[in-house]
Amino acid sequence: MKVAFDVDVIKHLSITGMIRQVSEWDYKYIQQSPHPRINPLCKHPRASRALMSEYKRALNQYGVELPSFIANPPDVNAIIHQHRGIGEGKVDFSRIT
16 A cells, blocks of 8 residues: 555546545545645635535545645635644634634
8 A cells, every 4th residue: 555645646637536546546645735626726725515525425435535634614714824834733623613
């Protein structure tokens, strides 16, 4: 088993197709780099609840995991910037209303 794959080179695929491909290449984890439908580079994240549901279903279906992902919670009009250092600055989204 391989550990992680940066999906930037296959971002042209659908969300499910992208995760299926990572699974077929025998990777356990996805490194989610900027993706036009999820988190475009230097722009406000676009992922809707429906898209996140598709993402979660595909991860479960193909046995691939996403170790961490930084994005705004759905329906919150804020941009959260979190880049202090590796492993630092986790955001508790349950406290954001």
